[in-house]
Amino acid sequence: MRGGIHAYSFAPQAWIQVFFVSLVVLDPLVVVLAGFVRREGIWLAAAVMALDVAANWIVNWAWLAQDPARLLHPVGLLPITLFGVFVLMTWLPLLRVMPDGQPVGALNAASNDAWGGSRSKRRR
Numbered sequence: 001m002r003g004g005i006h007a008y009s010f011a012p013q014a015w016i017q018v019f020f021v022s023l024v025v026l027d028p029l030v031v032v033l034a035g036f037v038r039r040e041g042i043w044l045a046a047a048v049m050a051l052d053v054a055a056n057w058i059v060n061w062a063w064l065a066q067d068p069a070r071l072l073h074p075v076g077l078l079p080i081t082l083f084g085v086f087v088l089m090t091w092l093p094l095l096r097v098m099p100d101g102q103p104v105g106a107l108n109a110a111s112n113d114a115w116g117g118s119r120s121k122r123r124r
Contacts, residue, residue, distance in 0.1 A: 016055045023052070039098055046091040053084035 008020040026048050033041025057064075060077050064070055071077055 011055070011059050013058070016059060019051055019055055023048070037098060039095060039100075042091050042094050042098065045087055049084045049087040053081055056080050 008017045011017045011020065026044070030041055030045045030048055034045060035041075056077060060070070064077070
């Protein structure tokens with residue numbers, strides 16, 4: 001907090017510094033939106049991860065060019081890149097199975113559940 005926007009002064013471009021600082025707000029926002037099963041949360045997660053992976057590769061490119069084995073370290077680019085690939089591979093399938101514009105819990109009582117029966121029939 002003391003460094004403000006310059007807390008990430010190792011980043012070569014100002015937009016990367018601003019992005020890294022903004023993750024303090026963006027990451028919890030993604031978690032809340034995704035937790036409430038909001039389509040916006042999935043879109044935001046994909047955008048944040050794409051930018052995060054790109055920014056981290058830009059910041060670490062010089063070090064990686066000097067020593068490519070740094071990519072194999074268990075902390076740093078490897079987990080960020082793998083998680084980014086996971087998020088970007090799953091965001092479209094997640095959007096396909098999410099309800100369109102329905103608030104959480106507003107499922108129609110007559111809709112079929114995972115077992116093929118209606119909820120109202122099961123309760124009887």
